[in-house]
Amino acid sequence: MPVAALPVIFRCFGVRTLVFHLRQAPPYGIHSDPKEFPMRAFPVVLAFFPTFVLAEDIPLNSDVSAATLYPRGATVTRVIQFNAPAGQHDLILTDLPQNTPLDSVRVAVDGAILGSLTVRNDFVPPRSNDDNAAFKVAEAEVERLEQALRDGLAGVERIRLEQQAAEARVTFLNQLGEGEGVAEMDVAALRDLVAMIGEETLSAQQTALDAQLRADAAKRGLKDLEEELEDARQRLNSLVPEKEERAMLAVSVSADEQVQGKLTVTYNIWDAEWRPVYDVRLDRDAGKLTLDRGVLVAQHTGENWHDVALTLSTARPSEQTAPGQIWPWLRRIENPAQVRQKNLERAQSGALFGAADEAAAAEPMMVEEADAEFDGLAVTYSYPSPVSIASKADNIRISLGTLDTSAETTAQAVPLSDSNAFLVAEITNDMGELILPGAAMFYLDGRFIGQRHLELMAAGAEADLAFGPIEGLRLTRTVLDRNEGDRGIITKSNDLLEAVEIKVENLTQEDWPIRLLDRVPYSEQEDLEITWSAQPRPTEENIDGKRGILSWEFDLGAGDSKLISLEHELEWPEDKVLR
Template identity: 35%
Template structure:
């Protein structure tokens, strides 16, 4: 949410005499950056005599969250009232002339573009007319050719007359084609001119916008203060802005020989407050200031029943006896599916990271990446394959550090080679998770269907029976042994009348993996040069007169 400052009075100026007015220069001394937004602290030195005074701070950027304005420090001062004033630079005579010039340029470019558009439309009409002429000449030429052939055979037309007719049709067709080509060339030139004019128009509009609404607008803060005695020191003012953000960046580097993983943690920051943070203590925080302060109580969930509507599937299909019957009910089978992950939220956990001194973040949206830490972890390697033909290196590890790895963008390297980049989820301190590090070329996974009988395709099967049998094979042609985990699935029924029976040789190591119904896993060691075969089959039975549907 953006909060555009205008001339607004936060509090009424307290009464009392003003001895002097002091202008204070401030600089950004500290910044706490959130996932969206930042708290900025500005520091300024003051030195005032005893009495009542006005302190004016005039270098605060134009946009900030007004209600978050706070003051700190200022020992010996009592702040009686504050006044916030939007400061808009005025244009001098030369700038006013430039604005008028730019406005005229914008009008001129817009007019020229309209003229070019009209000329392009006129050229398009010429192309359409030429196409119509060519179509008509083709039609006339065909008709005349048939008539001329008969007339020539009957000797009612001379060869010279026929040649003159052919020449006329050819000449007119060529003329129409030339007109169309000329118009196309003209349109191409007009389009190039319009592109140049559009660029000039865009630049003139941008220059005018910068002149009419300067980017260096600022806010002034006027403080009515009193001091019992002469006072000097540092006064701090802080406020929240929305024009900043940060996100974590990771580099996961796996060594398959030592079975260790190095994690390099960085943060990327960007801000567009129009001023650089070049001499400030910068901290990034996981706090979420724009996420709302409370929850929403759910409303009542009222259930009721009503009379059933007429069956949708009732079809007026008649046999020889004229009897009508209902269409067969579709019987549904649900195969296991992975539900979409919810967006990660942080509640009750706020982590902060202080960036190294001297970190500079410019105010022009440019991203700045800062290295934070480097950790090493022992991993357990495995080769895992799903229903495809590829196996992937998976590294399971425990976060033995004392801080979590927050959700962010990560790049993955295996034995020094780049593998991929992807988003990673949060890994809490002490949690165990697995990360993927690319395909293994030396593991070959095949899935071969041995039998599929559906309906009347089998001798022993009936119309309400389906039998599927297939074979999984894994061959290790790499130069090392692997701990292999193969995943597959069998159908899952949610209807009592739909019976699912399955068998596997060997039996799976785990069923309903991670709570996913019907998902199976086989885990085994596979030496270099060895292979493994798994046979899996399932049978579906459902009431006759129904159709089987499978949700993938």
């Protein structure tokens, strides 16, 4: 059998199968004739001929079919239909984004038996540059308009040349009348020369003027073409062509007969995100707060997504997904002299290096692991219509509907920092969903108040949402007395006394429930003694677990005012300094 027939056999039986069986054949001696090798191998090949048919690589084109987006990251799914004859084949995809984390790629095959997977980020075979039809049309339109503009400018330049030629004729005729031979001409010849110069000069000037007018008109006519070209370029740029390199995935499949199968490829990426945006609307008369929810969706994978089934999840696999660990805490007691000696030795040998080694030994580095299962722990939103998102360009806004809850409004006054009270809506998140942090627009009775970041609000949590200042609720905080000095007869000490008067004035035309916040100092040292008094006494102390924060709650009628007196005293030993 000729050697040239081997490639056919290799394709029929597959390189791996052929090599495997040839390795089982008896080894050849160093004196064996190489020409005998094909003939000796041929019976081995024929023995397996009935079980194998033509094997081939089957290139496939794929697009993103579905994506589940997290606040950072996404799980992407590509579904590809394929046809394959009986036998073993490699399904080749060369259009995955180059930064695809190949260790997260998962593959399922319907209609055939799944074999091995080969993945590669670099040295990928070239893929067909099949831009979408809209991009090709826009690109062709830009090229057409650019050529039309070049032709128009060339036409203007040709007219300018006519004008320059006519002006050159005028210059020549002017010089002709100044020649040395003119003085020697008789009257008749001179008359003919003057007439000729006049006629030709007039004709040349008219030609130059006509050319200038036509050139100016042609130039003005190109402005519409220039604007049309600029619009075409913007349309082309908005289509965001895909130019990035790609990764490759080869999926080995086998079947006993010809199949029409389906290949499903799933992988996780970090180059996509969604972030919440809110319109927070407060209706004071109805005592209702409405949360109009939306999201901004973007992806930077290097490929454009067309008609993708989009799901949004509040799961956060990019953040901590496992509880922290507690390590044994070893404490020692040592002689003070030994401690000083160790500190000296450490300073001499390099304290930074020693401290780093000790920290590494005490607490090993933790590796964060992502868990793809979030059932019962996260809210997901499936958008009903397919969505198209260009890479590195689009921010798609999607509505998630509205949530309502009751709201109790009050005027919150902080005279230590503000001169006016602010309207605050006190709510409880009984809306049944986690509210993620995001940018929010605040509206009060239909009027835009301002933009502010909305904090995370767990289900069942309480929150205070502010809706701008109440200009008619004036706050003043005056320090009436502040003195610092020594006192005592035998044991001397220092003390500080401060008296403050707080005034709230209601200059509006309605009654307001007021919640006023202020503070007094607190101490964690026995030597620093702090006493304080207030008139009237605060309604609540240590608000939200913050020591020394006081709250007064009262109603203030239209035109009324209220005074609060607050006094505190600090006392500490003479040899100490207050901070």
